[in-house]
Amino acid sequence: MVSKKYEQNKKDLDFWLEAIKSVTPLADKKYKSKKDVFSEKNIKKTIPQKEQLTFHASSSWKPKRIDNFFRGKIPGLDRSTSENLRKGKIKIEGRLDLHGYGYDDAKNTVEQFVEDAYFSDKRCVLIITGKGSVKFSKTSSGIIKQSLPAWINQGNLKNMILGFSIAKPKDGGDGAFYVLLRRKK
Structure with a gap:
């Protein structure tokens, strides 16, 4: 049959x-x-010096990993909201893509973006850092991706942010973060 x-x-x-x-x-x-497309004549042999050195730091510097945020457990946030953030169920009201940014430009752009979103009464934004290139970094992932948790836990930003979590694959996965903003008082 x-x-x-x-x-x-x-x-x-x-x-x-x-x-x-x-x-x-x-x-x-x-x-x-x-074979022709990937031939040596079609591939740039060198990368401009400007792109090679986007971040200067001592070899002993390592970004602080904030483990509880990476797992979606956010102190001071109710379980339901925390789970909804972690699962990507909160509506994203703004996006920032940091692909192609150097360290300093990315940090300044993140600060400005979060402040603008907060003062525009946005609740949840997506910051896409990318996974980073192992080629230029001594760490296993990109310096911007590793630094973002520290940036948003410093200065004025920490008072504007309720919590954050790594994004779901549909929104960028390991190379993106959901950031939940506080409501203005």
Whole structure:
């Protein structure tokens, strides 16, 4: 006995073969193979000096990892809201993508973005740091990604932020953070 799925696939294949019988390739089109696209002449050999040194720090410096936030446990926040934040169920009212930013520019941009969102009465924003490049960093992930928790727990920002959590894959996964802002008093 032949399954319906097999019969349908056979019909589809027969239909496809019939449809392409009269097709002829376009003339004078030069298609590049993968080998040509990734040849050495098409790949930049050097990266500009400016991009290589976006962050200067002593070798002993390591960003502080705030473990309880990475697991979604947020002190001073009720369990329901904490879970909704961690699961990405709170509506995102603003996004900031830090791809291509250097350390200092990223920090300043985050501070300005969070302040603007707070004073605009936004409740939840998404900050996309990217996962970072191991190529330029001695750590296992990007310096901006590792530094973001420290940045938003300092100065004026810590008074504007209720908590944060790593984003769900649909919103950027390990390379993004949900940031829950306090309501203005």
